[in-house]
Each structure stands twice: as C-alpha cells, then as structure tokens.
Amino acid sequence: MKTASTKINRRSFLKVSALSGGGMLLSLNWLAACNPKQAETLTMPKEWFQFNGFIKIGENGLVTIMSPNPEGGQNVKTSMPMIVAEELDVAWENVIVEQADLDTKYFTRQFIGGSQAIRSGYTNLRTAGATARAMLVAAAAQSWNVPASEITIKAGTITHKQSGKSAHFGEFASLAATMPVPEEVQLKDSKDFGIIGTSKKNVEAKNIVTGKPLFGIDTKREGMLIAMLVHPPAIGKKLKSLDGSKAKNMPGIREVFQIKSLQDDYKRTFFDTAQFTDLVAIVGESTWQVLQAKKAIQAEWEIQEGYEEKRDMFGREGIRVVPKGLESSASQEQAMIEAAKNPQTQRKDGNPEAAFAKATKIIERSYTGPFLAHNCMEPMNFFAHVQGEKVECAGPLQKPELTEQALSSRLGISLENIDIKMTRLGGGYGRRSYAHWLIEAAVISQKMNAPIKLIYTREDEMTGGIYRSRYQATYKAALDENNELTAFHVNAGGLPENPLYADRFPAGAVANYLAEGWEVPSNITTGSFRAPRSNFMACVEQSFLDEVAEAAGKDPIDFRLELLAKAKANPVGERNDYDPGRFAEVIKLAKEKSNWGQDTEGISRGFSAYFCHNSYAAQVLDLKIVDGQVKIDKVINAIDCGLVVNPDAAKNLCEGAVIDGIGTAMFGELTFADGVASKSNFDSYRMIRMKEAPAAIETYFVENGEDPSGLGEPAYPPVFAALANALYKANGKRFYDQPFINQLNS
Amino acid sequence: MAQYNLTINGKSLNVDVDPSTPMLWVLRDHLDLVGTKFGCGIAQCGACTIHLDGNAVRSCQLPVSAAENAEITTIEGISEKGDHPVQKAWLEHDVPQCGYCQAGQIMSATALLKSNPSPSDEDIDNAMNGNICRCGTYTRIKAAIKTAAKSA
Numbered sequence: 001m002k003t004a005s006t007k008i009n010r011r012s013f014l015k016v017s018a019l020s021g022g023g024m025l026l027s028l029n030w031l032a033a034c035n036p037k038q039a040e041t042l043t044m045p046k047e048w049f050q051f052n053g054f055i056k057i058g059e060n061g062l063v064t065i066m067s068p069n070p071e072g073g074q075n076v077k078t079s080m081p082m083i084v085a086e087e088l089d090v091a092w093e094n095v096i097v098e099q100a101d102l103d104t105k106y107f108t109r110q111f112i113g114g115s116q117a118i119r120s121g122y123t124n125l126r127t128a129g130a131t132a133r134a135m136l137v138a139a140a141a142q143s144w145n146v147p148a149s150e151i152t153i154k155a156g157t158i159t160h161k162q163s164g165k166s167a168h169f170g171e172f173a174s175l176a177a178t179m180p181v182p183e184e185v186q187l188k189d190s191k192d193f194g195i196i197g198t199s200k201k202n203v204e205a206k207n208i209v210t211g212k213p214l215f216g217i218d219t220k221r222e223g224m225l226i227a228m229l230v231h232p233p234a235i236g237k238k239l240k241s242l243d244g245s246k247a248k249n250m251p252g253i254r255e256v257f258q259i260k261s262l263q264d265d266y267k268r269t270f271f272d273t274a275q276f277t278d279l280v281a282i283v284g285e286s287t288w289q290v291l292q293a294k295k296a297i298q299a300e301w302e303i304q305e306g307y308e309e310k311r312d313m314f315g316r317e318g319i320r321v322v323p324k325g326l327e328s329s330a331s332q333e334q335a336m337i338e339a340a341k342n343p344q345t346q347r348k349d350g351n352p353e354a355a356f357a358k359a360t361k362i363i364e365r366s367y368t369g370p371f372l373a374h375n376c377m378e379p380m381n382f383f384a385h386v387q388g389e390k391v392e393c394a395g396p397l398q399k400p401e402l403t404e405q406a407l408s409s410r411l412g413i414s415l416e417n418i419d420i421k422m423t424r425l426g427g428g429y430g431r432r433s434y435a436h437w438l439i440e441a442a443v444i445s446q447k448m449n450a451p452i453k454l455i456y457t458r459e460d461e462m463t464g465g466i467y468r469s470r471y472q473a474t475y476k477a478a479l480d481e482n483n484e485l486t487a488f489h490v491n492a493g494g495l496p497e498n499p500l501y502a503d504r505f506p507a508g509a510v511a512n513y514l515a516e517g518w519e520v521p522s523n524i525t526t527g528s529f530r531a532p533r534s535n536f537m538a539c540v541e542q543s544f545l546d547e548v549a550e551a552a553g554k555d556p557i558d559f560r561l562e563l564l565a566k567a568k569a570n571p572v573g574e575r576n577d578y579d580p581g582r583f584a585e586v587i588k589l590a591k592e593k594s595n596w597g598q599d600t601e602g603i604s605r606g607f608s609a610y611f612c613h614n615s616y617a618a619q620v621l622d623l624k625i626v627d628g629q630v631k632i633d634k635v636i637n638a639i640d641c642g643l644v645v646n647p648d649a650a651k652n653l654c655e656g657a658v659i660d661g662i663g664t665a666m667f668g669e670l671t672f673a674d675g676v677a678s679k680s681n682f683d684s685y686r687m688i689r690m691k692e693a694p695a696a697i698e699t700y701f702v703e704n705g706e707d708p709s710g711l712g713e714p715a716y717p718p719v720f721a722a723l724a725n726a727l728y729k730a731n732g733k734r735f736y737d738q739p740f741i742n743q744l745n746s
Numbered sequence: 747m748a749q750y751n752l753t754i755n756g757k758s759l760n761v762d763v764d765p766s767t768p769m770l771w772v773l774r775d776h777l778d779l780v781g782t783k784f785g786c787g788i789a790q791c792g793a794c795t796i797h798l799d800g801n802a803v804r805s806c807q808l809p810v811s812a813a814e815n816a817e818i819t820t821i822e823g824i825s826e827k828g829d830h831p832v833q834k835a836w837l838e839h840d841v842p843q844c845g846y847c848q849a850g851q852i853m854s855a856t857a858l859l860k861s862n863p864s865p866s867d868e869d870i871d872n873a874m875n876g877n878i879c880r881c882g883t884y885t886r887i888k889a890a891i892k893t894a895a896k897s898a
Binding site for chain 1: 747763764766767768771774775776778779780781782783784785786787788790791793820821822825828833836837840841842843844845846847848849852867870871872874875877878879880881882883884885886887888
C-alpha cells in the first residue's frame with residue numbers, strides 16, 4: 001500500500017463542471033461490441049455526477065473515465081482508463097471511455113511523445129481513481145452511519161459486511177460527488193491489481209472496423225470548405241509571385257491567396273518547426289475540385305536567403321541557423337565528412353588515445369542513415385473555425401498544449417478562447433508533434449470567415465520537410481591480447497541533428513571511452529521520428545558490437561553480458577543512463593526464449609539489444625534468403641518496460657515496432673537533388689508490406705515489479721541491427737548503410 | 747457537373763459531380779461515407795479500398811463515371827451490425843493500432859475470402875500486398891484473416 005497526495009496536480013482531482021467530451025455515442029457502441037450482456041442491462045444513466053477531471057458516475061452505476069492523452073495507436077485510450085478503473089475498483093464492463101479535450105487546467109501532459117504517457121501519468125491516474133473511491137466510501141459511511149474503515153469496495157459494489165449493507169456505485173454517486181476531496185489517498189499494492197495486468201480489448205476497435213468517423217480528416221461541419229496548400233517546389237526556395245486567377249475560375253473554387261503561417265520574428269518553441277511559412281492556399285467546396293485547382297496554380301519561386309530563427313528551447317534562448325542553398329545528397333555528404341573532423345567531445349573516460357596505441361586489434365567501421373519521411377497513413381489535416389474572437393479546432397496532433405501558444409500568438413486570440421478537440425491520430429511517430437498545419441488551417445479560416453478543413457496530399461507531406469535527420473557515425477574499438485575491450489570511440493553527427501547519446505551503453509563498461517558529436521546546419525527541417533536518434537544509434541552501435549564480438553571470438557550475447565557485468569560491478573563514470581542489471585536480465589530473457597545457441601539448418605540469426613525511453617529491449621531475428629528474397633521467419637522480443645498495464649495490447653505495440661523497424665531499415669530513404677526530395681509518394685517511397693513482415697513475432701516481458709515505463713518506441717530501434725546482424729550471417733556481408741535494400745540489390 | 751445514380755451498400759443514391767471525380771471523394775465529401783480513407787491518391791496504399799461488383803478496387807482511381815451500373819460496397823456496408831466474420835476476427839485479434847488503414851485492409855480481406863474461402867499464406871500475402879500499415883499490424887491482420895476463413 002502506498003499513499004498518494006492529492007495536493008500534487010490537485011486540480012486533476014477536484015470536482016469540475018461540465019467537462020466536455022465527444023464520446024457518448026462511441027462509448028455505447030463499444031459496450032455493445034465487447035459486452036453484449038452488459039449493454040442490455042446497463043443503459044445510459046439519466047444523470048452523471050462528476051468527481052474529478054477523470055471520473056463521472058451515473059446513478060445506475062455506469063462510470064465514465066476520461067482518457068486525457070491523444071490516441072495515436074499506442075492504445076492509451078484503453079490503458080490509461082484501465083489504471084483509473086483499477087484504483088476506483090469498478091468492473092471494467094461498466095466503464096465508458098471518453099476522449100478528454102485539451103484542458104491544461106485539469107490535466108497534465110496531454111501529449112503523445114517519448115513513450116511517456118503511461119510512465120508519467122501512472123501515479124496521477126491512480127490517484128484520480130483512488131480519490132473518487134475514497135469519496136464513495138465516505139458517502140456510504142455517512143449514510144449507513146458506520147466507520148469508513150469497515151467498508152469495502154469490489155467491482156463497483158460498496159459493502160459493509162458487519163451490517164450486511166450493500167450498494168452499487170450509482171446509489172451513492174450523487175452524495176459522494178459532494179464529499180470533500182481527501183488530502184491523501186491509499187493506492188493499492190500491485191499484487192492486488194485486478195484490471196492492470198490483464199488484457200483488455202481496444203475500446204475503439206469496433207468503431208475502427210466499422211469505419212466510424214474517428215479521425216481528424218473525417219471532420220465535417222455545416223458550411224465547411226476544403227483548403228489545400230501549395231508549397232515551394234524545392235527546399236531553399238520561396239514564393240516570388242502568385243497568379244491564382246486560372247485556379248480561382250475553376251468550378252467550386254472560392255478563393256486563392258497567399259498565407260503567412262508563423263510570423264518571421266515569432267520566437268518558436270521546440271515544436272514550432274515549419275519548413276515553409278509563405279504558402280499558397282486554395283479554398284473550395286470539395287476536395288476533388290480543390291485538387292484540380294491546385295494543379296492550375298501559377299507561381300514564380302526564387303532562392304531564399306539564409307536567415308536565423310529565434311527559438312525558445314524549453315526556456316532556453318536559441319537560434320536556428322537556416323543556411324541558403326539548394327542541397328543535394330552529395331554536397332551534404334561532403335559537409336558531413338568535414339564536420340566529423342571537428343567534433344565536440346561529449347564524454348571521455350580514462351585515456352582512450354593511449355589504449356588505442358597499445359591495442360592488439362583495432363576495429364573501425366562507419367555507418368550512415370538517410371533522411372526518412374514519417375508517412376503517417378492519415379495525411380496531415382486539421383479543421384479550424386475562427387469566428388471573431390473564438391476559435392474551434394479539431395484534428396490529430398501529438399502535443400496540443402505546445403501548439404496552442406503559437407496559434408494564440410498568430411491569431412491574436414487569447415488561449416481561453418481557443419478550443420482544441422483531439423481526434424484519433426492516423427499515426428504520429430513524431431510528425432504530429434509539429435502542428436504548423438493547425439496554424440495554417442486557422443489562418444485560412446480567419447481569412448475566409450468560414451469553417452475549413454485543411455488537407456495535405458501525400459506529396460505535400462513527403463516533400464514538405466520535417467524528416468528524420470541524415471546521420472553518420474564512425475566507431476572504433478580496441479581489443480587487447482586477451483580479446484578484452486580496452487577502448488571504445490564513437491564519433492557521430494547529423495545534418496542537421498547530432499544523434500549521439502554519450503552516456504548509453506557501452507559507456508560505463510569500458511575503461512577508456514570517447515564520445516564525440518557534431519552537427520551540420522541545413523535548411524531542411526527535421527524533427528522527432530519514432531525513437532528519435534535512438535532509431536539510428538541502436539542500429540549502428542548494435543551492428544558494430546556484433547562485429548567487435550566476432551573479432552574477439554566471442555558469442556555476441558555473451559560479449560554484451562560480460563560488458564554489462566563490468567558496468568554493474570565497477571561502473572566507469574557516473575552519468576551512465578541505464579541500469580546494467582536490468583539490461584542484462586532482458587538480454588538473458590531473449591537468450592532463453594530464443595534457445596540461443598541451438599542453430600537451425602538454413603536459418604540465420606541476428607541479435608540486438610538497446611535501452612531507450614526508460615525501457616529495455618532485446619531481440620533475436622531469424623531469417624533466410626530464398627531466391628534472393630529475404631524471408632524473416634521469426635522475431636523474439638524480450639522487453640523490460642516495468643509493469644505491463646495491458647499485456648496483449650503491449651504485445652501488439654511491440655510487434656508493430658518490429659515490423660515498422662524492419663521496413664525502415666530495409667527500405668526507408670529520402671535523398672535530395674537541388675533541394676527537391678527524391679520521393680513524393682508510395683510509388684517510389686517503399687514501405688514494408690505484409691509479405692516482407694516476419695511470419696511470427698513473439699514478445700516476452702520481464703516481470704520485476706518496477707513501475708511502468710515507455711513502450712511505444714523501445715522495441716523499434718534495436719530491430720534494425722538484429723536484421724543487419726542476421727543478414728550478415730546469411731550472406732557474409734556487413735550492412736553499414738541504410739536502407740539495406742540498396743546493398744542487397746547491388 | 748453531371749448527375750449519377752449509384753448503388754452503394756444496397757441503396758440507390760444520386761450525386762451531382764464532375765465526371766472525373768474519384769469515388770473516394772464522392773463517398774467522403776458528397777455521401778458522408780468517410781470510412782473509406784484517403785492515403786496516397788495513386789492506388790499505392792489501399793486505404794481507399796472498396797468493392798466494385800465484389801472485387802476490391804482502389805476508389806481513389808475509380809472515377810464516378812465508371813461506377814454507375816455497378817454494385818458498390820464500402821466498409822459501412824459489409825455488415826449491418828459490424829458483425830461480418832472478418833470484422834469479428836479483427837476484434838478477436840485486437841488488430842488495430844492507429845486504425846487508419848484498417849477499413850481498407852478489411853475490404854481487401856473480405857474480397858479475398860469471397861473469392862477464395864481458404865486462402866494459403868501466399869494467397870493472403872498477394873491479396874493484401876496493396877495495403878500499407880505503418881503501425882505494422884500485418885501479423886495480426888494475417889491471423890485475423892485465417893480466423894475469419896475458419897469461421898465463415
């Protein structure tokens with residue numbers, strides 16, 4: 001039993017009035033889908049009694065739980081309410097889930113990002129449930145005139161054993177909602193959990209498989225117009241002049257005009273990245289009409305001069321240098337090679353120079369990773385209706401509370417008058433953290449004085465900036481005469497972002513260690529991409545360690561376990577950001593579940609393990625090459641993300657991360673020629689398809705009683721290297737450059 | 747603009763649109779059937795898959811003028827209560843993550859099972875090759891198709 005204070009984030013636990021939410025119809029559908037018997041007996045209550053920002057209870061015992069964070073496929077709309085329901089002690093069958101609106105008064109961190117929703121929301125969600133539970137107990141104690149300590153609650157039924165009294169939640173909801181909010185509440189011991197740790201179906205699944213309007217792009221309002229944008233044909237160019245007359249005369253077209261999204265002098269936060277701020281807007285009655293008019297836009301473009309962007313980087317003043325130029329892949333590569341010669345030291349332990357000088361064997365390898373497009377299946381879109389001083393917006397975005405400030409500033413409308421509804425995201429992966437399209441939609445609506453829905457085409461999205469950065473890394477390892485790793489050197493950088501995590505494994509396990517990083521400024525915008533930076537560093541570090549193990553004549557798993565044992569027994573440095581004990585356990589679990597060491601005829605195995613987003617993942621990938629085609633038989637995932645809230649959904653997430661990672665490693669690539677992205681749609685940008693996915697994926701979780709940590713990202717980065725290492729076993733060639741298909745086809 | 751009489755999910759519906767308008771936008775903009783999704787606009791991702799006389803087609807490449815005199819079925823029309831064996835199998839395997847591509851996946855899967863009630867792994871791979879899922883739910887989709895094949 002653990003005590004939680006309701007003073008922290010207290011507003012979340014206070015009674016609130018009229019919290020809005022759009023899920024009433026949706027939730028009933030869910031009840032009918034998953035619990036036909038319940039749906040027959042429990043209808044919607046006549047009245048709801050609001051307990052706090054998360055919970056309202058109906059007079060018939062039905063409970064509504066607000067899911068605070070946006071949902072983008074990581075299943076938080078099911079797992080976050082499960083945590084509330086656990087502490088409330090309501091039967092899950094009697095829970096309705098609604099999506100909360102953005103409301104920073106009642107909720108904290110309404111984000112998708114960094115695999116942090118469950119980890120950072122865990123205590124708050126539990127406290128919300130426990131608070132309402134305590135208020136129900138207090139109401140029953142008062143009504144029955146018995147001590148609160150004698151009252152028990154199970155599955156929505158309140159019982160006083162001594163007097164034989166019993167009631168369901170609904171009978172006390174009205175009184176309980178008026179009880180004082182306790183200063184402190186008791187949280188359950190995890191061994192008493194009945195909902196957390198059991199598999200619950202996705203609360204939205206029925207709506208998804210029947211095609212209900214859940215996504216931002218499905219938004220429709222009376223009188224709504226459709227808007228699209230034209231952006232410059234190359235990064236490094238800007239609009240010189242516009243002739244929209246031909247387009248404006250086309251059927252259904254209302255207006256063609258130039259917009260300015262963010263003002264040049266606006267101090268942008270970390271997530272206010274936008275590739276183009278001067279755009280051409282086309283507004284019309286239907287999507288097809290606007291698409292036709294978009295092709296008829298006549299505009300002249302000119303080279304954009306270099307400039308500096310003012311930035312507020314989480315409270316720190318910053319400047320983003322945006323150089324002039326039309327970049328090409330070859331010139332970028334040259335600039336990266338030059339920059340790598342002058343890196344910044346990010347960490348140094350011992351005396352790496354001396355250790356390399358004394359080495360018996362030195363292994364040195366270089367790796368590259370290209371720009372990647374996010375390719376969310378739902379193209380970028382947003383609905384906006386600006387009416388005088390009021391703004392209504394709806395759509396998919398990962399960090400609404402970080403975007404509304406820029407919107408407020410741009411429109412000159414205060415935050416209180418901006419209402420943002422969070423729709424389900426048709427994929428995020430970091431791309432929807434950068435919500436310039438919300439501002440574009442609102443600016444267009446303001447100009448048109450009408451409700452509008454802005455839609456990006458796939459081409460707009462893939463050629464319009466905000467990619468994963470282009471990366472490069474060179475690793476060097478020294479082995480002594482006993483094949484012990486005596487020195488380790490990593491030099492990593494990117495255009496424009498440095499991907500290096502200097503304090504991650506094998507830092508801490510090697511006496512002589514040097515980590516250096518560098519950056520090359522670029523006018524190509526980049527941003528978070530599923531497991532930022534880790535998605536490159538895991539691939540190259542784990543590929544390199546595989547090669548070092550081989551050079552040392554050691555089994556790749558044993559080699560890592562030896563290093564982790566050293567890091568645990570005698571850690572080098574004080575800033576190591578991983579727990580070597582937990583890391584070793586997850587590797588051992590993968591070893592055991594894969595029967596590592598028992599080779600199967602014709603099957604090539606690759607191993608990889610990585611720590612990121614507070615969680616550990618180890619993977620074994622089995623493949624064979626048949627007629628030149630890579631066939632992946634199986635991937636074994638071992639994961640330590642602490643306590644698993646919803647096991648089957650957690651497995652789904654890990655399976656998806658494996659498939660997405662294999663696809664990105666094998667096929668993902670965007671290059672540039674004179675500022676123009678090489679690919680603009682799925683005819684040229686290859687995505688993994690069913691036949692290329694593993695035939696089977698097994699996922700096992702370490703059970704260690706730790707609080708939950710991240711899961712949306714951790715299984716993604718290491719699989720790149722598990723694939724590379726298995727491919728090496730199959731065809732004898734190491735894979736240093738992503739995407740691997742280029743080398744396989746060469 | 748021109749008048750078209752269409753048969754969609756067993757109902758006769760009229761629209762007045764340009765003859766070149768793809769069925770995707772007729773469904774989404776003019777008929778409020780938004781379960782059919784826009785993904786790429788060039789028949790490469792499968793999010794817009796519908797049935798034309800029982801065959802899976804990409805509605806982003808099907809002009810309304812070519813859809814008259816045909817039976818069109820969308821995700822909203824494959825069952826009345828969302829209980830088509832494929833939909834039930836999707837729920838049983840808890841397939842969706844973000845969910846955006848799933849209507850298109852289900853339309854491809856239902857068309858497959860209609861023409862081939864016991865598909866092999868290879869048949870499934872081939873029939874589903876036109877549908878992209880970036881969340882990576884392919885293994886569950888395949889398992890759900892096999893479950894649906896058994897239950898149908």
